[in-house]
Each structure stands twice: as structure tokens, then as C-alpha cells.
Amino acid sequence: MTPHHRNINVLSKIPFNTCGLRVPGFSLAAFTLFFGIAFGGAALAQTGGAKVVDAAYHEIMVDGGY
Amino acid sequence: MGDTSDWAKLPSGVVTMDTKGRGSNGTLAVDIKYAWDYTNVYILVMESTNQVVAQVAQEAPDVTAYQAIPWTFDTIGFWLDLNNNAGSTNETGDVVVENNADFQPWFGFSSTAQTDLMFARVNDSTTPMDLAGLPNARVATGGTFAGHDRRIEVALAWADMASVVEAGRQPGGDLPTAIMPGYTFGSEPLLVYNDFNAQAFIGDDPGNPPSGVDANSRDIRLVESVKVVDAAFSSEIKVDGDSRDWANFQSGVVTMDTQGRGTNGNTSDRYPVCLESNKSLCAGEGKHQ
Numbered sequence: 001m002t003p004h005h006r007n008i009n010v011l012s013k014i015p016f017n018t019c020g021l022r023v024p025g026f027s028l029a030a031f032t033l034f035f036g037i038a039f040g041g042a043a044l045a046q047t048g049g050a051k052v053v054d055a056a057y058h059e060i061m062v063d064g065g066y
Numbered sequence: 067m068g069d070t071s072d073w074a075k076l077p078s079g080v081v082t083m084d085t086k087g088r089g090s091n092g093t094l095a096v097d098i099k100y101a102w103d104y105t106n107v108y109i110l111v112m113e114s115t116n117q118v119v120a121q122v123a124q125e126a127p128d129v130t131a132y133q134a135i136p137w138t139f140d141t142i143g144f145w146l147d148l149n150n151n152a153g154s155t156n157e158t159g160d161v162v163v164e165n166n167a168d169f170q171p172w173f174g175f176s177s178t179a180q181t182d183l184m185f186a187r188v189n190d191s192t193t194p195m196d197l198a199g200l201p202n203a204r205v206a207t208g209g210t211f212a213g214h215d216r217r218i219e220v221a222l223a224w225a226d227m228a229s230v231v232e233a234g235r236q237p238g239g240d241l242p243t244a245i246m247p248g249y250t251f252g253s254e255p256l257l258v259y260n261d262f263n264a265q266a267f268i269g270d271d272p273g274n275p276p277s278g279v280d281a282n283s284r285d286i287r288l289v290e291s292v293k294v295v296d297a298a299f300s301s302e303i304k305v306d307g308d309s310r311d312w313a314n315f316q317s318g319v320v321t322m323d324t325q326g327r328g329t330n331g332n333t334s335d336r337y338p339v340c341l342e343s344n345k346s347l348c349a350g351e352g353k354h355q
Contacts, residue, residue, distance in 0.1 A: 048153050048279025050252065053079035055100035056291045057247070060072045060108040062221045064179060064208025 073110055076101055076291060081268075081284055083257055084118060088272060089264025091122040094140065096257060100286050104245055106221040107286075111142055111173070113209065113216040123211035124260040126174045129182040133195060136172050136185065137262040142218065143172035145275045147252030148227065149237045150285060152278025164254055164278040166190050168235040169199055169227050173218045176207035183207070184220075188230045199230040250287040252278050295320055 076099070084095035095118050101108040113120070126132035126139040136143075145167040152164040167187070172195075174183030184205050185195045197203075202223040209215035228241040237244035237251075254275035258265040267275045269282030276282035298315035324331055 048277075048283070049281050050276075050279055050283035050285040051281065052250065052285045052287050053081055053100065054077060054289045055102050055107070055286050056076035056078040056289060057103060058072070058076050058101050058108075058291050059103045060101055060106075060110075060219070060221065062108070062204040062206045062219050064206035064217060064219055065072060 073099055073101070077289070081255065082114065083255060083266060083268050084114075085257055085259040085264045085266045086272075088266065089260055091260055091264065092120060093118040094120040094257065094259035094264070096142065098255060100253070102245070102288050104224075104242075106223050109144070109218075109220040109222070111218040111220075113175075113214055115214045119214055120211070120259065122260060123175075123177065125176055125178075125211070126180075126183055128180070129184075132174045132183045133185045136174065136195070137258055137265065138260075139258070140175040140216075140260065141172055141183075141258045142175075143170060143256040143258075145170055145252070145254040145256065146227075147254075147278055148231060148235055148241055150250055150252050150278070152252055152283075153280075162278075164252060164275045164283070167254075167275075168231050171200065171203070171220075171222060173205050173220055174207075175211075175216045175218060177210040177212070177216060179207055181206050189232050189235065199227050202226050245288070247288050247290050250285050253284055253286045254278070255284075 078099045078101055081098040081100075082095070083098070084093050087093050095114040095116070097112045097114045099110045099112075101110075124139055126136070126141075132139060132141075145164055146169040147164055148168040151162045154162055156162050168189065170187040172185055174180070176183055182205065184200060184203060185197060186199050187193045187195055188198050200222070203226065204221040206219045208217045208219070224242050224245050228236060231241070233239040237249065254267055256265060256267055256275070265272050267282070268284065269276050269280075276284075295318035296316060298317040300315060302311060304311055
């Protein structure tokens, strides 16, 4: 796991909607701008307490093997 | 059957689960891995005998029977949360539940190497069971119940899922553009052993998937395939050409060869190289075999 991935994981645990509602005046646009710049618009929604499992990059030949 | 090299060297994590002794025929356990490229997400389901051995198989004889009543066969489904928003609050103030899956593909086990035991539901668990979102999906089965090595290997096209799942359920409204290292989606597997009496999500509730944000939930994160190799700490290495002082270290091994290139190499005459670690000898090290 690279430091980059670790940072993504930590930030992705922030419950976006809850934070937005609890901070009056702190607009959703600000969140969008922040995360849009930081992660290039990638979908990095919340993870919460879910266990994160890595999926490796590789083309797989689907043949029933492993 | 099958090429065994695809998954073995990948740094994909493993999701383990079993049917917890439900039903009357013991327990079915599986290990699940995921991989990806910019076209597909790949899933490998492997029957596991590490803790238990399934006692009775109940496999669909063909796709017609499978799609009619898939929960009466050995099978597995995946509750996919493509924008990974389960557990959050939506615009109407409701908590998004994982059971309302964005895409829900199912695949059957087979000891006869069938390649079409699949169907999917789209946008909710209650929608029809059909092949929407699967026009380019590939599924292969391998192994046998007798060998307790059954496996299901799947390729699901990102673009196919994007074509049928509501835009509001996709990351940024467009799934394919989100596919890159770091993209994370929820995936809660439902394992069915014989029939619905012995089904299991991860956790104690056989009828509902985890919330998406609790410890039983699983999020799948796309990563590059750089393999991390351990280098053990030691202040006792002597640089003297004698490799025996490496023998007790817990370092990993990087293996490679010249793959028969040039005029003096073929499959039986290669020149292997081992970047030595905890093995004192690598076959053929430093000389032709």
C-alpha cells in the first residue's frame, strides 16, 4: 500500500453528508471543490468501518482457472 | 483446467466467508478475490477447505434452471454499491442501505464447466432477474465438487454496468470515468449452499447484507499491481559471496529469467537469476541449467 492510497483511505472515511449538515455555511460546493482537486474527480465515497480489500490491476483470462 | 498463473502473483486481497452451518448439509466456504483493468472488474470465487468441507452439492443443470430459481443451487451473488454511498444520508434524508444494490450479479457453481450460469438485477434488489448489464460478461467455472476445488471466474464490463445502472448510482454519474487506482466500491457477497436455507452474507444476518460501513462490510479498492517484496533487517550480512548468512532471514524473493531470448536460450536452457534472500540456493543461479 502506497502512502497515496493510505491517504485516500483516511479521507474517504469522512461522512460527507453528515459533515456538511453540521457545519452551517460550509457549502457542499466547498467539499466538492476540495475533493475534486485532490482526487481528480474520482469516486472516493465513504468507507466507514468497512474492511477495504485491494483489487490488483491485471487483465484476467476468464477460463475457470485461478 | 484453466490457467493458474493469472491470479497467483497478484497482490489482490482475499475475502473469506462461509455459510455458518446453516441448513442441513454442513458448511460451504469460499475465498474471493478481485482484480481490474480499464475494461472489466474480475472476480474469482474459490471453494475453500481450510476450515470446512461441503458435504452435498446442488448445482444448476443448465442456465434455464439456474435463472428460474438460483437460490436453490450452490451460487453466489454480489451486492455492488458502485458509488459506495451505503450508510450515508441521501438528499431526502434517508440512510442509503446496501440492500438496495446498484448492481447485483449472480453466478452458479458448476462441476461440469458451464459458462453461462449468471443473471443480474439492476438498481434495486427487487427488479427482474435478467441479463441486463451482462452483454459482454464472461463467466467460467472450474474444478469439481468431488475435488472440493470448484471455482467461478468472472469478468464484468464497467461500461455494461454503466449502461443500465441509474446515473445517480454511479460515481460522478459516470462509472467508466471513475475507474482508476483508488476507486473504491462496496461489494457484499451472498453465498448460497444448496438453497436459501443455507445462505449467508458476511456477518450474522443471512437475509440482509452488511450496512456498507460496518465491520462486516467489504469495500473493494482498485490498486496498481506493484508487488511489495520484504527486505529483512540485518547488520550481519557479510559481502563475501557466501549466501548462507541469508538463509534465516524473512526476506521475500524476486524471481526472473530471460524467457528464452537470444540464440542460446530456450525453455530448457535459460539463465535464471535470483535476487537472493532467505533461500541459500536458487536453481541454476549463475550458470546455465
